[in-house]
Amino acid sequence: MVGARDVRDQIPATFDAGRLKTVKVDDRHLMELNMGPQHPSTHGVLRLKVKLDGEIVVDVEPIIGYLHRSSEKLAENMNWVKFIPLTDRMDYLSAMHNNHGYVLAVEQLLGGPDEQVVSERAEHIRVFAAEMSRLCNHLFWMGTFMLDMGALTPLFYALRERETALGFLEELCGARLTFNYFRFGGVKFDLPDDPTYLPRVKTFLADMPSKVDEYQRLLKRNDILVGRLRGTGPLSRDEVLDWGITGPMLRASGVAHDLRKVAPYSIYKELDFDVPTATESDCYGRLVVRWAEMVQSVRIVQQVIDRIEKRDLEGLHLNPDYAGGKILRVKAKGEAYSRIEHPKGEYGCHVIGDGKLQPIRVKVRAPSFANLQVLPIMARGQKIADLIASLGSIDIVLGDVDR
Amino acid sequence: MSPGEAAHAEAEAPAYDPADPSHLEAPRIPIVVEEQREGLVLTVLSKLVNWGRSNSVWPFTFGLACCAIEMITSQAPAFDISRFGSEVFRASPRQCDLMIVPGTVTKKMAPRIKTLYDQMPDPKYVIAMGACATNGGPYQDSYFVVKGVDKIIPVDVYIPGCPPRPEALLDGVQKLQQKIRDQNAILELGF
Amino acid sequence: MPEEKKPAQDAGEAAPRPDGDHRALAEASPDDVSGYAVLEDGVPVTEVRADGIFSAARWARDHGYRILSLLSAYDDGKTEFGVLYAFVKPANTPGDFAEMRLKVRMPRKDEAGNDLEPECQSIVDVFSAADWQEREMYDLYGIVFHGHPALRRIFMPEGWSGFPHRKDYREPEQFIAMRDGEDIVLKTQEDGSW
Numbered sequence: 001m002v003g004a005r006d007v008r009d010q011i012p013a014t015f016d017a018g019r020l021k022t023v024k025v026d027d028r029h030l031m032e033l034n035m036g037p038q039h040p041s042t043h044g045v046l047r048l049k050v051k052l053d054g055e056i057v058v059d060v061e062p063i064i065g066y067l068h069r070s071s072e073k074l075a076e077n078m079n080w081v082k083f084i085p086l087t088d089r090m091d092y093l094s095a096m097h098n099n100h101g102y103v104l105a106v107e108q109l110l111g112g113p114d115e116q117v118v119s120e121r122a123e124h125i126r127v128f129a130a131e132m133s134r135l136c137n138h139l140f141w142m143g144t145f146m147l148d149m150g151a152l153t154p155l156f157y158a159l160r161e162r163e164t165a166l167g168f169l170e171e172l173c174g175a176r177l178t179f180n181y182f183r184f185g186g187v188k189f190d191l192p193d194d195p196t197y198l199p200r201v202k203t204f205l206a207d208m209p210s211k212v213d214e215y216q217r218l219l220k221r222n223d224i225l226v227g228r229l230r231g232t233g234p235l236s237r238d239e240v241l242d243w244g245i246t247g248p249m250l251r252a253s254g255v256a257h258d259l260r261k262v263a264p265y266s267i268y269k270e271l272d273f274d275v276p277t278a279t280e281s282d283c284y285g286r287l288v289v290r291w292a293e294m295v296q297s298v299r300i301v302q303q304v305i306d307r308i309e310k311r312d313l314e315g316l317h318l319n320p321d322y323a324g325g326k327i328l329r330v331k332a333k334g335e336a337y338s339r340i341e342h343p344k345g346e347y348g349c350h351v352i353g354d355g356k357l358q359p360i361r362v363k364v365r366a367p368s369f370a371n372l373q374v375l376p377i378m379a380r381g382q383k384i385a386d387l388i389a390s391l392g393s394i395d396i397v398l399g400d401v402d403r
Numbered sequence: 404m405s406p407g408e409a410a411h412a413e414a415e416a417p418a419y420d421p422a423d424p425s426h427l428e429a430p431r432i433p434i435v436v437e438e439q440r441e442g443l444v445l446t447v448l449s450k451l452v453n454w455g456r457s458n459s460v461w462p463f464t465f466g467l468a469c470c471a472i473e474m475i476t477s478q479a480p481a482f483d484i485s486r487f488g489s490e491v492f493r494a495s496p497r498q499c500d501l502m503i504v505p506g507t508v509t510k511k512m513a514p515r516i517k518t519l520y521d522q523m524p525d526p527k528y529v530i531a532m533g534a535c536a537t538n539g540g541p542y543q544d545s546y547f548v549v550k551g552v553d554k555i556i557p558v559d560v561y562i563p564g565c566p567p568r569p570e571a572l573l574d575g576v577q578k579l580q581q582k583i584r585d586q587n588a589i590l591e592l593g594f
Numbered sequence: 595m596p597e598e599k600k601p602a603q604d605a606g607e608a609a610p611r612p613d614g615d616h617r618a619l620a621e622a623s624p625d626d627v628s629g630y631a632v633l634e635d636g637v638p639v640t641e642v643r644a645d646g647i648f649s650a651a652r653w654a655r656d657h658g659y660r661i662l663s664l665l666s667a668y669d670d671g672k673t674e675f676g677v678l679y680a681f682v683k684p685a686n687t688p689g690d691f692a693e694m695r696l697k698v699r700m701p702r703k704d705e706a707g708n709d710l711e712p713e714c715q716s717i718v719d720v721f722s723a724a725d726w727q728e729r730e731m732y733d734l735y736g737i738v739f740h741g742h743p744a745l746r747r748i749f750m751p752e753g754w755s756g757f758p759h760r761k762d763y764r765e766p767e768q769f770i771a772m773r774d775g776e777d778i779v780l781k782t783q784e785d786g787s788w
Contacts, residue, residue, distance in 0.1 A: 038465055064749065067467065067468055069548055070542075070546060073546070086541060156480055159480070160480055160481070177472060177473060177566050241661055243723045244663070244724075246661065250684070255686065257684045262685040262688050263688070263693075335634060337635065337637075337664055337678070338635060339663065346663060360670055360671065365663070370662075370723060372726075373723065373726045398468070546758055
């Protein structure tokens with residue numbers, strides 16, 4: 001039996017300083033620091049190889065692949081519908097959007113661009129679910145971003161609101177995190193029969209802007225936080241466009257490129273909402289943009305609930321005749337790519353089928369993967385603590401990066 | 404017949420008789436009770452040590468995938484794992500007793516998990532949270548997923564679910580606490 | 595959905611003719627363009643040769659399509675590999691949004707019947723966003739992007755052999771995860787038994 005005495009014998013007498021890696025570049029000795037794949041402030045299993053000159057970051061190389069589960073390869077053995085739960089698990093913080101992107105792409109194959117395959121009622125429920133999911137995503141992001149900055153309180157506040165929103169989504173579709181809710185031709189379940197459901201959601205949404213105000217009051221006047229975030233991880237507009245960044249990071253640099261407005265899908269054309277932008281894409285700008293997007297999501301859901309209650313929306317939540325009524329055994333043929341405005345950026349699914357039960361190819365355009373590339377550009381020349389802030393402000397989820 | 408089927412075929416269940424009410428009783432699960440060899444003082448000491456250990460299990464912040472979100476949510480006010488003693492989630496494995504493995508274990512991550520497990524001091528426990536850590540979950544056919552974390556490290560408690568609710572994680576932690584209480588702490592210290 | 599749409603091609607109708615920016619591209623560099631089609635979602639795609647994709651991408655960027663939206667490779671299992679590119683104009687209003695798609699097709703076998711490895715030009719010098727996307731396609735499909743500054747694996751560990759997303763990929767018997775002083779051997783599951 002190993003006792004305390006035996007363990008002491010195994011500790012080496014001298015610390016092996018050679019294990020501290022240094023790299024000699026131009027007469028400077030740079031320290032190579034390895035962060036991850038397990039680290040409290042990475043958003044999953046991300047590894048960063050950081051070359052440091054003292055406290056200044058000279059280069060950072062993100063190494064990914066620790067969560068590569070090959071969902072895209074698994075899709076080639078699954079029926080078209082069976083892949084929907086796997087999309088949930090990619091960006092698991094806002095799973096409704098993952099479903100939405102995939103379902104839209106396959107509906108192009110099954111129906112073609114001009115057919116109205118999804119009923120009005122189903123579209124409204126889709127937008128309801130999607131925007132609630134966006135709210136959950138931004139809340140969780142804000143909480144963990146502040147946790148990375150060292151503030152513990154906003155996490156608990158954000159999770160408190162998120163629990164209520166997830167409770168509503170759980171009543172809607174039965175799951176808290178991986179919803180598996182969208183189907184080709186609509187959604188799996190209709191709104192709950194409970195007559196108090198929509199009024200309860202409305203009460204929650206009515207309080208939500210004041211909660212966002214509460215977060216801003218907590219955080220905006222905190223000099224340390226603002227000092228840490230302003231000017232950190234800056235990206236010029238040209239860099240943002242060149243690196244294919246989409247989502248709140250792009251809008252923070254002043255381009256109001258929101259696919260819900262410029263390339264509308266579902267019923268977003270009929271809804272009234274603003275696209276928040278900031279003037280400079282630094283960590284603070286991205287934070288402000290996401291705060292404002294939370295408020296806009298609330299506005300959208302309020303309009304959708306209004307329409308559901310007041311108008312007589314035609315159609316069922318799931319089109320029963322769609323694809324011959326046999327959703328589980330659809331055979332889709334052709335190639336399509338559809339893009340949606342995911343909370344993290346542009347998300348889309350490139351699907352190729354040749355008329356069989358299984359797809360030939362499902363490629364997911366993951367916003368976190370595309371946005372993470374720009375981390376070295378943001379972090380060079382800044383201090384290592386700013387690297388953490390920059391990483392947090394990108395809003396990545398490793399399930400999306402690695403798929 | 405595969406070896407698995409043959410093993411099951413050997414242990415025949417008794418024939419089911421609907422008129423016999425005894426089938427409605429809960430099945431009796433045999434509990435192995437170790438003989439307490441040390442006597443009264445060391446038994447009480449063992450119980451004291453186990454009480455301390457089980458009520459202050461410090462987990463390791465080790466989030467792999469979606470189940471990590473439910474693990475973080477279990478620290479949130481709605482579910483509050485700290486009322487069960489897990490107040491502190493430490494980032495360094497050298498300061499933890501419990502490694503919850505929430506999420507899929509990939510072949511690239513597997514050696515790192517083994518390193519982290521080896522860095523934890525004894526006594527250490529592992530909870531496999533979620534279907535992926537239990538047996539590969541929805542990714543069983545994947546070329547890059549290790550079908551269950553118990554292929555690399557020994558696991559004490561398995562929590563099924565995809566993802567399991569925070570209450571399920573709390574139930575798993577409670578089962579682990581029961582397991583700790585049933586341990587013989589004095590023998591483990593090597594005296 | 596983008597404003598300009600074409601109906602999907604039916605059998606018997608004439609092949610769709612490129613118009614708008616696709617026609618301008620075909621006229622500007624006719625050597626690179628090798629075809630035109632309309633996908634099932636109504637968006638046209640210009641097929642480009644593998645050695646012409648760099649100048650076609652540069653043409654797209656110079657005409658306002660500044661965001662690399664998609665770089666997706668596929669293996670259709672039978673005849674070819676392909677890469678679909680989608681470039682998008684950053685838009686402040688709905689009228690500004692436009693999308694341009696290009697596709698490169700790389701046959702699996704040449705005319706003589708010999709196996710070909712898929713190769714393509716890299717567009718990293720035009721769109722920096724293509725850096726990781728091309729590395730991912732190299733890692734998963736083995737498509738070599740000539741001109742990429744550091745084309746190496748991104749998901750798989752360095753010593754991995756084979757390109758997993760290809761249709762003819764076979765999982766290796768065992769994967770030895772190297773660690774200091776101790777190897778962890780992970781065997782592929784045999785016939786489904788636990």
